[in-house]
Amino acid sequence: MKLIKAAAFFTVAASALLAINAGAADKLNDAQIAHIAYTAGDIDVKAAEFALTRAHSPAVKSFAQDMVRDHKAVNDKALALVKKLNVTPEDNDTSKALVKSAETKRAELEKLSGAAFDQAYAENEVNYHKTVNGALDKTLIPSASNGELKSLLETGLKIFKGHEQHAEHVLKELQK
């Protein structure tokens, strides 16, 4: 049952991001790309802040602190960049779908506690980062027009790939 729910969530989240591969990518402008990237980071900050109130494992708590610290730093950098470029991040269907998926997942996580929460949060972090990293790599970075935005997204991808590996390690430790 849990697996089915998780699969359903990731299908929705992945669809939101991967839909931009199917013809919509060439329509994304930098303002929309910036909004998607910022939204994806903000979702993970909020998930981590919630995890800090609910997690049991010290490793999960530490990981959540890392997510808050890094994603806030990247988003602060993104906000400074769009201000410098005089670009207003533009809400779009992909950002909306990401937020909706995150709300669904949050509702699931709120029902859990203890080891079950730790496991579900860590699983979500692995899959969420995989999905976002795939979208950055395959679509958002190649579609970005501005060199500074592209560079920031590339740096973000390096950071988030590290998060993905870190989350996988945490999950593996939880399963021992």
Add this chain to the structure above:
Amino acid sequence: MRPRAYVASGLALASVVLAGVALAGGGAGGVIRVTVGDLTFSPASITAKPGDTIEWVNGDFIDHTATDEAAHFDIVMAPGETQRVKLQEPGIITYICRYHPNMTGRIEVK
């Protein structure tokens, strides 16, 4: 044998665990700089002598640490910050960034 080390400077010191070692300042030895950038320690592997100081400079816009896996030192570096550790004895140190454990470094002290 584990090399003895202590943090010679740094404002964001998280912890230094090395019982029985005096925090004597000064002394001979060079400074070896390790740049922290793009989520890597560069150079990732260095050779040093007892008395040398390792200086990490964080060029990224996110926080990093240099954390000895044997817990002899654990320094936190804010963006743009520099932190130093002085090496005391021969041995091999492997260290990571606690926040980004895929970042690894090695110091051979001989």
